[in-house]
Amino acid sequence: MKVTIVGAGAVGASCAEYIAIKDFTSEVVLIDIKEGFAEGKAMDLMQTASLMGFDTQITGVTNDYSKTAGSNVAVITSGIPRKPGMTREELIGINAGIVKSVVASLVQHSPNVIIIVVSNPMDTMAYLAHKSSGLPRHRIIGMGGALDSARFKYRLAEALGCPQSDVEGMVIAGHSDTGMLPLTRLAARNSVPVAQLLSKERIEQVAEETKVGGATLTKLLGTSAWYAPGAAVSSMVQAIACDTKKMFPCSALLEGEYGLSDISIGVPCIIGKNGIEKIVEIELSADEKAKFMESAEGVRVVNDLL
Numbered sequence: 001m002k003v004t005i006v007g008a009g010a011v012g013a014s015c016a017e018y019i020a021i022k023d024f025t026s027e028v029v030l031i032d033i034k035e036g037f038a039e040g041k042a043m044d045l046m047q048t049a050s051l052m053g054f055d056t057q058i059t060g061v062t063n064d065y066s067k068t069a070g071s072n073v074a075v076i077t078s079g080i081p082r083k084p085g086m087t088r089e090e091l092i093g094i095n096a097g098i099v100k101s102v103v104a105s106l107v108q109h110s111p112n113v114i115i116i117v118v119s120n121p122m123d124t125m126a127y128l129a130h131k132s133s134g135l136p137r138h139r140i141i142g143m144g145g146a147l148d149s150a151r152f153k154y155r156l157a158e159a160l161g162c163p164q165s166d167v168e169g170m171v172i173a174g175h176s177d178t179g180m181l182p183l184t185r186l187a188a189r190n191s192v193p194v195a196q197l198l199s200k201e202r203i204e205q206v207a208e209e210t211k212v213g214g215a216t217l218t219k220l221l222g223t224s225a226w227y228a229p230g231a232a233v234s235s236m237v238q239a240i241a242c243d244t245k246k247m248f249p250c251s252a253l254l255e256g257e258y259g260l261s262d263i264s265i266g267v268p269c270i271i272g273k274n275g276i277e278k279i280v281e282i283e284l285s286a287d288e289k290a291k292f293m294e295s296a297e298g299v300r301v302v303n304d305l306l
Contacts, residue, residue, distance in 0.1 A: 001025040001241045004071040004110070006102050007078035008032035008041045008060065010223070011118060014230025015075055015237075017045055020056040022234060024241050029068050030060045032078075038062060071110040073237050076102055076129070077229075079119040084219050087177070091120050092305050099125045100132045107133050114139045114275040116236055117251070118229060122175040124302045126251045127264040138276040142251020144175025145266035146232040149249055151213035152182045155206045156189075159198055166190050172249050172266045173295035177215055180266075181291050182207040186282075236271055243273040252276055258292065265299055 003019060005012045008030045016028050032038040042060030049055070061067040068074065079095035099119050106113055115133070117126040117140065126142035133140065148171035157164040168188050173181035184203050187194045194203060209216070217225040239246040249268050254260045257279050258267060268280040284292060 001072045002027045002029065002070055003237055003241075004029045004031060004068040004074040004106065004113075006031050006074065006076045006106070007119075008034075008038035009077065010226035011229050012075070012077040013041045013045070014226045015077065015118075015233045016041070016058055017048075018230050018234035019237055020045060020049070020054050020058055021052050022238055023054040023056055024238050025056055028056055028058045029071070030058065031063065031065065031068060032060070033063045035062050065105040065109050068106065069109040071106070071113050073114045073116065073240055074106045074110065075116045075118060075233055075237070076106075076125075077118045077233075078102055079125075084222060092124060092302060095119050095121075095125060096128055096306055099128055103129045103133045107135065114240055115141070116233060117142045118233060120175075120224075121302050123179075123251045123264050123266070123299045124306065127253070127299075127303055128306055130253050130264060137253040137255070138274055140253065140264075141236065141269070141271070141276060142175065142264055142266070143229070143232055143236060144251055145171055145249030146236055147229050148175060148180055148182075148210065148213070148266070150228055150232060152187070152206070152210040155209045155213075156187055156194060159202055159206050160189055160194070162189060169194075170249050170268065171210060172268065173292050174265055174299045175251065176295075176298065177212050179295035179298045180211045181288060181295060182210045183288065185285060185288070239271040240273060240275065245270050245272045245277060247271075247280065250276075252279055254279070257281055260293075260296055263296055263299060263303070265296055 030038040038060030042058045045058050079098050119125045122142045122144040129140045152169045153167045156167045171182045251264045269276045270278040
């Protein structure tokens with residue numbers, strides 16, 4: 001399997017690193033517009049192969065999409081990252097043009113590619129990828145929910161004082177500080193609902209900390225995070241490469257599911273060799289449904305800026 005990662009910055013390089021270390025694909029191509037940048041990142045990563053024990057071949061190229069030809073999966077991380085105080089929505093003017101151009105180049109050279117969108121505002125960029133590419137909806141996936149859910153489980157484990165492997169939790173709806181919907185009602189530690197283990201106030205605190213997880217890191221780092229986004233992408237690519245049928249909350253184009261159409265937003269999806277194999281409709285409470293619909297309206301507002 002061949003995987004292309006567009007953008008060799010911190011997020012793109014982390015994607016390449018985690019995919020290579022897991023050793024489930026034969027080739028990773030890093031592509032960037034900065035002369036020599038992707039080549040340097042690829043060389044640096046390849047010099048870890050004997051130390052980390054992987055055989056994946058990583059190559060870097062400067063703005064030559066012919067080298068991405070035949071890619072099974074492509075990950076779009078390109079665009080400017082968030083700066084402190086900047087919302088994901090403020091990125092739209094710059095990143096929309098980048099994503100549209102990248103999608104066209106990818107599809108030209110790899111017509112059967114499955115695209116994973118990471119660039120922010122992620123739901124809107126995934127929607128733009130759908131509209132500009134004409135690809136079937138199962139072949140374009142927005143990464144956000146997988147990352148948001150990992151951050152939710154981190155905060156849940158922190159509150160419970162337990163290993164993250166004990167915790168189950170999922171975040172749906174929009175990938176934004178105000179649009180995320182951590183499903184606290186369904187969160188559990190080894191099948192025990194967290195409502196039986198934590199106070200209502202502590203659970204609400206976990207949900208709020210999850211929603212501002214990206215902004216918290218941006219404030220601390222001075223730029224967007226990269227380790228967890230890279231790990232989230234690698235898990236999704238692995239699910240496609242190995243056809244695991246694993247469930248991820250991710251941004252999918254809805255056509256009636258959850259009562260919505262013509263919008264990309266975070267919902268539970270089964271991911272396999274064809275990309276999104278199935279959109280899973282779970283029963284939401286009245287409060288959850290109201291928040292989900294409110295989040296969808298927020299996504300549509302941003303979409304209207306395209």
